[in-house]
Amino acid sequence: MLFVTENFIFTLIGTVAFAILAPVVGCLLAGLDRIISARMQGRVGPPLLQPYYDVRKLIAKDDVTVSGVDGVYMTCALVFTAFAGGIFFSGGNLLMSAFVITMAALFFIMAAYSSRSPFAELGAGREAVQVMSYEPMVLLMAVCFFMAAGSFNVGETFWLKLPVICYTIPAFIGFLFILTIKLRKSPFDLSTSHHAHQELVRGTTTEMSGKTLAKVEVMHWCETVLFLGWTGMFFIWGNPVSIVLAIVAALAAWFFEIWIDNNFARVKWQAMLKWAWIVALVCGGINIVLLAFI
Amino acid sequence: MELISFLILFPLVIAVLLLFVKADWPRNVIVGMSAAVIAVASIALSVRYIGAPWIGFEFSSEVADYIGTTIGVVIAATVIGFGVKYKNYFAVVLAAIQVVGSLVFEFGFAHSVHVPVGLYIDSLSIVMALIIGVIGSGICVYALGYMMDFQKHLDDHGEEEGLTELQRRDRRPTFFALMFVFLSAMYVIVFSNNMTWMFTGWEVTTVCSFLLIAYTRTEEAIRNAFRQIIMNIAGGIGFLVALFLAVILANTLSFERFVLIGLEHPEIVSVAVCALAFAGLTKSAQMPFHTWLLGAMVAPTPTSALLHSSTMVKAGVFLLIKLAPLFMVCTVPASMVVLVGGFTFMLCSFMAISQSNAKRVLAYSTIANLGLIVACAGVGSPEAIWAATLLVIFHAAAKSLLFLCVGTAEHHIGSRDIEDMDLLFDRMPRLARFMMLGIMCMFIAPFGMLIAKWATLVSFVEAGQLILILLLAFGSGATFMFWAKWLGKLSGIAGSPENVELTVHPSEWISLVIMACIAVVACIALPIVSNAFVEPYIVSVFGVLGRDVTIDNLWISSILAVFVFVVLFGGVRSSKKKRVSAYLSGVSVDDATRTYRNSLSGESVATSRNLYLDSYFGEDKMRPIGEALCGAIIVVALLASGLVVPPIL
Numbered sequence: 050m051l052f053v054t055e056n057f058i059f060t061l062i063g064t065v066a067f068a069i070l071a072p073v074v075g076c077l078l079a080g081l082d083r084i085i086s087a088r089m090q091g092r093v094g095p096p097l098l099q100p101y102y103d104v105r106k107l108i109a110k111d112d113v114t115v116s117g118v119d120g121v122y123m124t125c126a127l128v129f130t131a132f133a134g135g136i137f138f139s140g141g142n143l144l145m146s147a148f149v150i151t152m153a154a155l156f157f158i159m160a161a162y163s164s165r166s167p168f169a170e171l172g173a174g175r176e177a178v179q180v181m182s183y184e185p186m187v188l189l190m191a192v193c194f195f196m197a198a199g200s201f202n203v204g205e206t207f208w209l210k211l212p213v214i215c216y217t218i219p220a221f222i223g224f225l226f227i228l229t230i231k232l233r234k235s236p237f238d239l240s241t242s243h244h245a246h247q248e249l250v251r252g253t254t255t256e257m258s259g260k261t262l263a264k265v266e267v268m269h270w271c272e273t274v275l276f277l278g279w280t281g282m283f284f285i286w287g288n289p290v291s292i293v294l295a296i297v298a299a300l301a302a303w304f305f306e307i308w309i310d311n312n313f314a315r316v317k318w319q320a321m322l323k324w325a326w327i328v329a330l331v332c333g334g335i336n337i338v339l340l341a342f343i
Numbered sequence: 344m345e346l347i348s349f350l351i352l353f354p355l356v357i358a359v360l361l362l363f364v365k366a367d368w369p370r371n372v373i374v375g376m377s378a379a380v381i382a383v384a385s386i387a388l389s390v391r392y393i394g395a396p397w398i399g400f401e402f403s404s405e406v407a408d409y410i411g412t413t414i415g416v417v418i419a420a421t422v423i424g425f426g427v428k429y430k431n432y433f434a435v436v437l438a439a440i441q442v443v444g445s446l447v448f449e450f451g452f453a454h455s456v457h458v459p460v461g462l463y464i465d466s467l468s469i470v471m472a473l474i475i476g477v478i479g480s481g482i483c484v485y486a487l488g489y490m491m492d493f494q495k496h497l498d499d500h501g502e503e504e505g506l507t508e509l510q511r512r513d514r515r516p517t518f519f520a521l522m523f524v525f526l527s528a529m530y531v532i533v534f535s536n537n538m539t540w541m542f543t544g545w546e547v548t549t550v551c552s553f554l555l556i557a558y559t560r561t562e563e564a565i566r567n568a569f570r571q572i573i574m575n576i577a578g579g580i581g582f583l584v585a586l587f588l589a590v591i592l593a594n595t596l597s598f599e600r601f602v603l604i605g606l607e608h609p610e611i612v613s614v615a616v617c618a619l620a621f622a623g624l625t626k627s628a629q630m631p632f633h634t635w636l637l638g639a640m641v642a643p644t645p646t647s648a649l650l651h652s653s654t655m656v657k658a659g660v661f662l663l664i665k666l667a668p669l670f671m672v673c674t675v676p677a678s679m680v681v682l683v684g685g686f687t688f689m690l691c692s693f694m695a696i697s698q699s700n701a702k703r704v705l706a707y708s709t710i711a712n713l714g715l716i717v718a719c720a721g722v723g724s725p726e727a728i729w730a731a732t733l734l735v736i737f738h739a740a741a742k743s744l745l746f747l748c749v750g751t752a753e754h755h756i757g758s759r760d761i762e763d764m765d766l767l768f769d770r771m772p773r774l775a776r777f778m779m780l781g782i783m784c785m786f787i788a789p790f791g792m793l794i795a796k797w798a799t800l801v802s803f804v805e806a807g808q809l810i811l812i813l814l815l816a817f818g819s820g821a822t823f824m825f826w827a828k829w830l831g832k833l834s835g836i837a838g839s840p841e842n843v844e845l846t847v848h849p850s851e852w853i854s855l856v857i858m859a860c861i862a863v864v865a866c867i868a869l870p871i872v873s874n875a876f877v878e879p880y881i882v883s884v885f886g887v888l889g890r891d892v893t894i895d896n897l898w899i900s901s902i903l904a905v906f907v908f909v910v911l912f913g914g915v916r917s918s919k920k921k922r923v924s925a926y927l928s929g930v931s932v933d934d935a936t937r938t939y940r941n942s943l944s945g946e947s948v949a950t951s952r953n954l955y956l957d958s959y960f961g962e963d964k965m966r967p968i969g970e971a972l973c974g975a976i977i978v979v980a981l982l983a984s985g986l987v988v989p990p991i992l
Contacts, residue, residue, distance in 0.1 A: 125906075158827050169925075
């Protein structure tokens with residue numbers, strides 16, 4: 050067996066579709082995020098389309114760069130994010146999606162390192178620690194999904210009698226924990242923070258400006274959509290209504306993350322690493338044992 | 344058959360020839376030409392037998408048996424000679440035990456068993472032959488330029504560094520002869536069906552590696568060489584025990600018959616499998632034997648690349664992969680191999696985080712990857728073997744590329760510390776890209792390693808290896824960390840290129856480019872590699888393919904690989920954008936050294952180092968845990984299998 054099947058074409062179509070739609074959805078979510086956060090802090094907040102205005106302005110700015118290559122790395126990061134989304138939303142392989150999005154994180158790290166700014170290097174190092182913190186749980190979550198659904202293929206969920214969440218509650222809790230890290234929300238926004246009071250000098254994005262910074266924003270929108278997709282995946286089964294349930298569940302998780310973001314101060318990386326791994330070991334470990342023996 | 348004999352004998356002839364060549368240029372010609380011949384012969388072999396099932400060749404010869412015995416005695420004499428000279432009597436005792444054992448075996452037991460089919464070929468040996476023939480001989484070519492620099496450094500600076508005359512001597516004829524003997528011995532291992540011949544090849548690789556590690560004759564080199572020889576002779580004694588058991592219990596010395604008998608009567612071969620697995624674990628430097636591979640890093644870099652990344656350690660995992668069908672039926676050795684491999688993978692990945700010496704990072708990641716392969720072999724299912732074989736291929740290609748890059752960088756920037764590789768992208772632009780390529784091939788999506796890791800996960804789940812899943816999950820996280828920070832260090836650009844790579848020898852470039860091409864082709868042609876080399880082996884051993892990673896995903900990763908290569912070699916270059924200095928808490932004075940004007944109008948230097956997480960993953964914390972754990976696992980497994988008295992066939 051050497052030649053591609055129709056699934057391959059679906060993935061490519063899915064990637065293009067994700068690259069067009071995810072920034073739109075992600076941008077709206079980012080706008081809502083800012084409004085909700087503002088309300089939690091007793092402010093009115095910016096208009097819904099403020100993230101879009103910000104990015105449009107960034108794109109219009111002059112091209113100034115330190116290393117000259119950070120823009121290329123960020124383009125790579127964007128393309129890989131699009132592929133990860135395309136693989137996932139076309140019903141492809143969950144593990145593949147997880148690995149490809151890690152690749153995007155890697156290019157983001159390299160973009161930060163390329164400037165040789167000590168502040169950016171610090172941020173990039175922390176970003177690497179963040180990846181190391183959440184990676185075990187992501188893998189274990191995928192394994193639990195595999196054991197519950199019988200396949201790594203996300204598309205299989207539409208033929209299930211019961212949604213995956215029925216078998217994977219511990220793993221889902223663990224996933225929610227690392228979702229905070231993946232979305233770069235406080236208390237785990239170590240590499241670079243959206244909250245001005247958390248930093249003296251910005252971490253990873255210290256030396257990024259103009260179009261490069263715009264790419265970081267867009268990548269973040271796309272990531273948000275993808276990770277919420279992963280959340281929703283737990284709630285899908287062979288009933289079309291489940292899609293609505295999945296969207297509601299994903300939005301609830303997202304609201305929960307915003308609430309955490311606004312209520313916790315940043316922790317040190319030591320604490321993040323320790324807790325993320327403990328959670329992965331306990332939640333993931335228990336869930337795998339349960340699935341294997343029950 | 345002719346090709347196989349040629350591949351075994353030709354390097355030996357060249358080795359003898361090289362022993363007598365003292366001048367540079369004839370050596371360059373001989374090594375270059377014969378490396379090309381070996382590579383072409385290996386490729387011809389693979390083309391001729393591509394997709395072949397197991398094919399045996401009727402070949403047995405008393406003479407070959409006696410030559411094998413003689414080689415065994417010579418090896419033991421060499422080790423004993425060195426042991427007496429450097430007063431390492433433990434090594435002497437072990438070597439004596441081994442030689443007595445093998446003589447008793449040869450004259451007391453082996454003659455009662457006749458092995459008509461002495462040689463064989465199958466898809467796995469084709470893969471190994473390609474690795475040995477193309478990557479191995481490529482490293483020999485690289486060694487030409489490298490050793491020239493190495494010797495020049497000894498001649499120019501050796502005396503002021505306090506090295507004795509003995510340590511400065513030009514030992515290159517021996518060096519290159521050993522490299523080629525080594526290649527020959529590897530071919531013997533992968534093509535022999537006669538287990539005594541395999542054992543001879545096994546011992547030759549051990550002693551070659553011993554002599555190559557001791558190359559510089561410094562105190563450290565001698566110490567580490569003895570560490571290597573002691574651990575590997577212990578493994579060799581395990582192999583010898585397995586040979587005795589195979590004759591006594593199963594009455595065969597044919598590896599193929601041994602496996603067939605084992606599949607029918609697991610209880611008979613279980614102990615022998617355990618002993619063989621022990622030999623495989625020592626050779627592939629699994630904990631607690633990992634220290635020999637770390638110590639071996641004192642050797643000149645081509646040695647590290649040839650012996651410790653692409654070929655010698657692969658002999659260990661090769662044996663374990665060959666034993667995989669038996670692991671499916673023999674629980675005790677299988678559990679030993681699976682657990683030792685899994686723990687080694689995780690703990691060595693952890694320790695790699697705490698290292699800043701590039702060669703040590705490579706050593707730890709080698710051990711970790713071997714651990715993963717070993718664990719897959721121990722699981723023994725078709726999926727696991729598919730993954731293990733792919734891991735062998737990708738690891739060989741990417742790791743040798745990385746070793747060679749580090750070697751060249753060391754000679755030109757004067758350090759093998761990753762922190763000193765800052766700005767390598769400016770100073771050695773081509774080399775830095777090769778290094779980045781190697782790192783990417785090693786660990787991340789969308790390359791081969793990822794696919795292999797994934798198949799590993801699937802096979803662990805299918806086999807119910809729950810502990811292994813956890814070990815793999817945490818180990819993978821650590822893997823990302825240590826590679827990503829190295830990659831980041833390499834990617835720094837200050838825009839003041841003072842190119843120092845113009846003095847790199849052409850022979851080094853040639854082999855670097857060959858390695859890079861192999862890595863790139865292997866990644867892009869992943870579906871074809873799997874189809875042509877790996878799947879035929881799985882089918883020939885198991886009869887079925889198992890639940891494989893679908894072809895669509897292989898092609899997706901192939902596309903992504905193309906994309907990354909294009910970016911790395913085409914996209915990342917200086918742009919026409921307006922360039923500014925990085926923010927340094929003051930006006931920047933010099934970007935390359937990160938000097939800036941501080942608030943007192945003086946100059947300050949901004950420094951930053953990568954995170955090494957010593958307090959969590961330091962060697963002093965991890966190593967005792969790993970050695971105690973894996974040591975205990977091995978002891979318990981050996982005792983458990985030794986206590987059961989096996990029936991005699």
